Each structure stands twice: as C-alpha cells, then as structure tokens.
Amino acid sequence: MPKSSGQKLKLLYLRDILLKKTDENHGITAAEIIDSLAEKNIKSERKSLYDDIETLQNYGLDICKTKTNTTKYAVCSRDFEVTELKLLVDAVQSSRFITRKKSIELIEKLEGLVSDYQGKELRRDVYITNRVKGLNEKIYYVVDSLQNAISQNKKISFLYMKWEIGEGSKIVKTARKNGKRYVISPIWLCWDDENYYLVGYDSESQIIKHYRVDKIESVEILDEKREQNKEILEFDGAKYTKKIFSMYGGEELEVTMLVDNSLVGVIADQFGDDIFIVKENENQFRFTAKISISSQFYAWLFGLKGGVKILSPQKVVDGFKAQLDAVSANYFTSE
Known part of the structure; x- marks a missing residue:
C-alpha cells in the first residue's frame, strides 16, 4: 500500500x-x-x-x-530551561546597544525555543517601550563584520559617529574627524555598562583604544594584517576593563587610596579580590591600582561618600578637587 x-x-x-x-x-x-x-x-x-x-x-x-x-x-526537558531564557531576555532588554526593534525580534526568537505556554510566560516579562535603547539598526551587521575581522586577523576601517545639535534644535548624527575613516587593528569585543565596545590598536596613536559599537558605521575589512606587537599579544581583557571606569579612558596612573573597611566588597567588585591591601589602622586599609583617570573615576569616588580617599599621586588628588569645585560652582555662589 x-x-x-x-x-x-x-x-x-x-x-x-x-x-x-x-x-x-x-x-x-x-x-x-x-x-x-x-x-x-x-x-x-x-x-x-x-x-x-x-x-x-x-x-x-x-x-x-x-x-x-x-x-x-x-x-519534559530542552536545551534551555525557562529560567535560563529569562536571563537572556533580561540581558536583551537591558542592552542599550540593541535597538527596540531588534530587541523584540531577538526575544521572539528566544520564545521559539520553548513551548507556546512558556513563551507566553517569557512575554509577560517583556518591557521594551520605555527603556532607553540604541538607534543603530545595523549593529548586528557591524558586530558580525568586527568578529570576522578578528577571526581573519585583518585590520578594519570605519566611520565613527557622534551626536550634535543641528538645525531646529534637533539631535543629529555626524561622522567624527570630518568623515575621515578610522583604521584599527581589532582585538576584542566586550560589554560594559550596558554598551558594547570594540577594543583595538590605533597604529597612528600607537595605543590601545575602545569604541562604542553602536557608533561604528560603514565597516570595511581590509586586506592588511592586524598589527602584531607586545601590547596586543599580552592584552588582557579582564585587566583592561578593571582599570577603565565605564570605558571612559584617560591617562593611566598608579593610584593609592585609603579605604574604609566597610567598603572592601566595593573595592573587590571593581578591582578583583586578588588585589594587595595594607592595613592602615583598625578601620581602614590602603591599596594601589593602575587606573585610567577620567570623570567617571571621580564620579565613582564621589558616590562612595568619603569612604575612599586618594593619597597619591598629587595630580589625581588635585583633579578630584577640581571636579568637586566645578560641581559646587553650579549650586553655591559667593555673595
């Protein structure tokens, strides 16, 4: 039959x-x-x-x-449990670099990994509308090109965008350096402070820099091989993100700080639990770390409400004082 x-x-x-x-x-x-x-x-x-x-x-x-x-x-069981997918959904929702449209599309694909009943359970927890999200719809393709360049050991060129106030007080996006293309040896892609970053070596400046991926456009993979030097070969992503506060880099200096014992957990979270500390007294300890000095570093210090004091170098102490004076000037005026 x-x-x-x-x-x-x-x-x-x-x-x-x-x-x-x-x-x-x-x-x-x-x-x-x-x-x-x-x-x-x-x-x-x-x-x-x-x-x-x-x-x-x-x-x-x-x-x-x-x-x-x-x-x-x-x-009765699948490759992904609902709890695991909820974590992924949360990560997509909180990612500023993924646009609202792409977030919804990606979450729908995650829902497809479970039953229709479980998909509804995931969907109930989706709150995209009022979250601050990226505007670059092409970010998926940018990330794909960057990953390909890294795997192929090739340099890249791209336009790096910025936001400005244009005509009619509208916020507009324009290319930095008057449209001159950046040429970079890509090293690493990382996620920090709700944004995605490319870390790469700038041959012109001869230093490692980082770039917001959602501000990168028109990526081209070049035929030229990536730079090969000691700094790149010995690059440690974990160490790099420890010293860069929210990816706002500045001059890298060894900074010694005096810290209240109650903040040891905060210090471990930021610098790792393997840092070397020295007992100062019954209530405080000292430690030294390499830090890229920036306004974000000073803002982090300010948020600890006096629990951390910069001991050296003096230029960092003076920089923090200047930041405090600048903020005070907005609220206090001499009569």
Whole structure:
C-alpha cells in the first residue's frame, strides 16, 4: 500500500508539534497529535504514531508519557530551561546597544525555543517601550563584520559617529574627524555598562583604544594584517576593563587610596579580590591600582561618600578637587 502524501515529513512535523504544544506541565493526547498532523495534510494511525514517538525518543528528544484518565505525551526537558531564557531576555532588554526593534525580534526568537505556554510566560516579562535603547539598526551587521575581522586577523576601517545639535534644535548624527575613516587593528569585543565596545590598536596613536559599537558605521575589512606587537599579544581583557571606569579612558596612573573597611566588597567588585591591601589602622586599609583617570573615576569616588580617599599621586588628588569645585560652582555662589 503506497504511503500517503507527506509521510517523509511526518517525523519533523511530529517533533515540532511536541516542542510547541507541550512542556513538563502541558501534555497532548495521541488523538490531539493525529488531529494536528491532519492539519498538515498528514495521515497517521495510532500504531505508527507510537513508533514515531519511540523513534524521536531514541533520537534524544525527552518525551514523557503520563497516564491519568487519558495518556498524554510531552517534551519534559530542552536545551534551555525557562529560567535560563529569562536571563537572556533580561540581558536583551537591558542592552542599550540593541535597538527596540531588534530587541523584540531577538526575544521572539528566544520564545521559539520553548513551548507556546512558556513563551507566553517569557512575554509577560517583556518591557521594551520605555527603556532607553540604541538607534543603530545595523549593529548586528557591524558586530558580525568586527568578529570576522578578528577571526581573519585583518585590520578594519570605519566611520565613527557622534551626536550634535543641528538645525531646529534637533539631535543629529555626524561622522567624527570630518568623515575621515578610522583604521584599527581589532582585538576584542566586550560589554560594559550596558554598551558594547570594540577594543583595538590605533597604529597612528600607537595605543590601545575602545569604541562604542553602536557608533561604528560603514565597516570595511581590509586586506592588511592586524598589527602584531607586545601590547596586543599580552592584552588582557579582564585587566583592561578593571582599570577603565565605564570605558571612559584617560591617562593611566598608579593610584593609592585609603579605604574604609566597610567598603572592601566595593573595592573587590571593581578591582578583583586578588588585589594587595595594607592595613592602615583598625578601620581602614590602603591599596594601589593602575587606573585610567577620567570623570567617571571621580564620579565613582564621589558616590562612595568619603569612604575612599586618594593619597597619591598629587595630580589625581588635585583633579578630584577640581571636579568637586566645578560641581559646587553650579549650586553655591559667593555673595
């Protein structure tokens, strides 16, 4: 007897039905599976259906069978648990560099990894509308080009954009350096302070710099190989992000600070728990770290409300005082 139309696709459709319509809390009967297959114009009998389910189990699909008043089948475990996907959804929502449109598209794809019931559970927690999100719709393609350049060991060129106030007080995007293309040896992509960054070596300046990925446009992978020097070969991403406060880099200096003991956790979070500290007294300790001095570093100090004091070098002490004076000038005036 010839097989009915679509039999070659039957196992694939059966797998899709089980993955989308069932989970550990929702099962489906053999009759319901047969009806769902019929919607795909595929005929199935109970005996052959049982054989197909066993085939999928042998393939590795975790299909559970439960008996109450009726017998039901369900996929009881998957590559991703709902809790894991919720973490990924949260990461997408909080990522400023991913646009609102792309965030929604990506979350919908994550929902496709679980059953329809679990997808609704994920969707209830999605709050995109009022979050501050990036505006560069091409960021996926930018990231792909940057990753390809790194894997191919090639230099790149790109336009680096900035925001300005244009005509009619509108905020407009323009290319930095009057449209001159940046030529960089890409080293690393990292995520910091809700933004995505490219770390690369600038041959012209002969230093490692970082760039906001959402401000990068028109990436071209060049034929020229990336720079190879000691600084690049010994680059340590973890150490780099420790010394750069929210990616606002400045002159790198060794800074010694006096810290209240109660803030040891804050210091460990920022600089790592392997830093060398020296007991100053019963209430305080000293430590030294290489830090890129910037307004973000000073803002971090200010947020600790006097619990951290800069001891040296003096130029960093003076820089912090200048920051405090600049802020005070906005609120206090001499009579």
